[in-house]
Amino acid sequence: MDTADSCVALPVPGWLLHSTAADGVVRLVNHGSDRLPSPPAPDEDSPHYTGFAYASAAAPDTEGAGIDNQLALVATDGTRSRRGRIRPLGAAGRHAASWHTARLAAAEHRIETTSVVHGPWEVRVHRVAGPRGVVVREGGWALAEDAGPPTEGTGPRWARARRPDGLTSAVVGLLGWDMSGNGLVARARDANAYGVHSATPHLVLPVHPGGVHLLVTLVVLGRDPELVGAGARVTTGGGVLIRFPDGTEEELPGGSAGVSIPVVPGGRPAAESG
Numbered sequence: 001m002d003t004a005d006s007c008v009a010l011p012v013p014g015w016l017l018h019s020t021a022a023d024g025v026v027r028l029v030n031h032g033s034d035r036l037p038s039p040p041a042p043d044e045d046s047p048h049y050t051g052f053a054y055a056s057a058a059a060p061d062t063e064g065a066g067i068d069n070q071l072a073l074v075a076t077d078g079t080r081s082r083r084g085r086i087r088p089l090g091a092a093g094r095h096a097a098s099w100h101t102a103r104l105a106a107a108e109h110r111i112e113t114t115s116v117v118h119g120p121w122e123v124r125v126h127r128v129a130g131p132r133g134v135v136v137r138e139g140g141w142a143l144a145e146d147a148g149p150p151t152e153g154t155g156p157r158w159a160r161a162r163r164p165d166g167l168t169s170a171v172v173g174l175l176g177w178d179m180s181g182n183g184l185v186a187r188a189r190d191a192n193a194y195g196v197h198s199a200t201p202h203l204v205l206p207v208h209p210g211g212v213h214l215l216v217t218l219v220v221l222g223r224d225p226e227l228v229g230a231g232a233r234v235t236t237g238g239g240v241l242i243r244f245p246d247g248t249e250e251e252l253p254g255g256s257a258g259v260s261i262p263v264v265p266g267g268r269p270a271a272e273s274g
Contacts, residue, residue, distance in 0.1 A: 005119055007094050014088035016096045018117045023167070023223035026056040029115045029122060031098035032088035050083040052113070053122065055221055057167060058141045061198055063191040067139035068200045069219075071111060071126055073104045073208070074135040081109070094118060095252075104134065114252060118244045120222030123174070123232070125214070125240050125252060132210030139202040141169035141221040142188075144195030152185040152199060158227065159183025159201035166223040171201045174232035175216035175240075178205055216240060 007018040014032015019025065030052060051060055051069035060068050065080070072080040081102035089097035089112070097114040112127040128136060143150050143161045150161040150169075157173035159182070171183060185201050192198035203217065216232040226245040235241050239253040 007117055009091045009093060009096065011091045014086070014091050014096060014098060016091060016094065016115065016117055018094075018122075020120045020222060023057075023120070025120070025167075025222055027117075027120075027122070027221060028054045029096055029117060030054065030086070031091060031096040031113070031115065032086055050086065052083075052115070052124065053141070053219070055141065057194075058143060058169070058221055059193040061142045061188050061191040061200065062193075064188045065186060067137065067186050067202050068142035069139060071113070071124075071128070071136070071138045071215075073102050073109060073128075073130050074137050075104055079104065080137070089114075094250075102130070104130075107131065116242055116250055116252065118248055118250070119246065120220050120225045121230070121244050122219045123230075123242045123244070124217045124219060125232075125242075126217070128208070128213045128215055129211070130208040130213065132208060134208045136205040136208055136213070136215065137202060138171065138215070138217055139186075139200050140171040140219050142192055142198045142200045143167065143169040143221075144192040144198040146195045146197070149187055149197040150199040152201070154183045154185060154201075156180065156182055157203065159185050159203065160227070161185055161199035161201050162224075168220070168222060168225055169199075169201055170218075170220050170225065170227055171203055172218040172227055172230055173203050173215075174218055174230055174242075175234075176205070176214045177203055177217075181206065214240075216242070218245075 016029040074080045081104045087099045099112040102109045109129040114125045160170035162168045188198045218230045229245040231243040241251045
């Protein structure tokens with residue numbers, strides 16, 4: 001039995017493995033493995049290989065909108081971009097980063113993401129290129145239960161789903177998200193290996209401003225995790241300062257290996273959410 005939280009970076013596959021002793025959950029943050037053969041083989045999208053994260057206590061939904069652990073551009077007809085081929089930028093310490101090409105309406109847009117983990121929390125810093133007006137959507141973990149649908153809660157820039165045993169999936173928009181919009185929870189039935197009923201908290205930015213937009217999101221899977229106190233802001237040096245709910249802060253400086261995030265502020269830091 002683990003008696004302390006741990007984190008291990010695996011640079012070759014582009015993974016971070018982080019576990020928490022309090023709930024026994026092991027999480028895999030994926031910035032390098034998509035199971036695709038080398039180009040010119042075409043890109044493909046699989047819920048089992050192209051998600052941003054996987055865990056010992058959760059599984060991806062294999063039917064439906066494909067929201068969980070994905071960041072997508074969404075067209076007016078509901079068509080979404082897919083992560084497809086993952087281009088790793090590095091994994092070291094508590095950081096991992098990659099980029100991928102989001103294809104929508106015959107156009108290609110680069111999305112670059114850096115993950116920073118601490119305890120049960122992961123903060124994702126996205127640099128999202130896209131056309132003005134397109135919708136951007138990010139999902140957290142799909143949480144499943146046999147007995148009935150997980151309970152849900154939503155508010156400005158946050159959403160969560162919770163099982164009776166306390167296991168909770170949540171997302172909180174820290175920077176760049178719509179300041180007035182509530183988070184959402186998508187429900188599915190018979191789509192998840194962990195239970196008949198599944199629920200995925202997610203955030204929606206209704207209008208991409210065009211160009212490159214910075215989004216920062218707290219994503220968590222754990223037993224009744226703390227959400228209040230998280231934040232993010234752009235520093236005077238062009239980096240991103242992250243604050244986790246326990247007060248721990250970490251700055252991602254622009255230009256460092258695996259953390260190359262030229263920032264274009266998309267909004268002020270979010271207020272504390274819970």
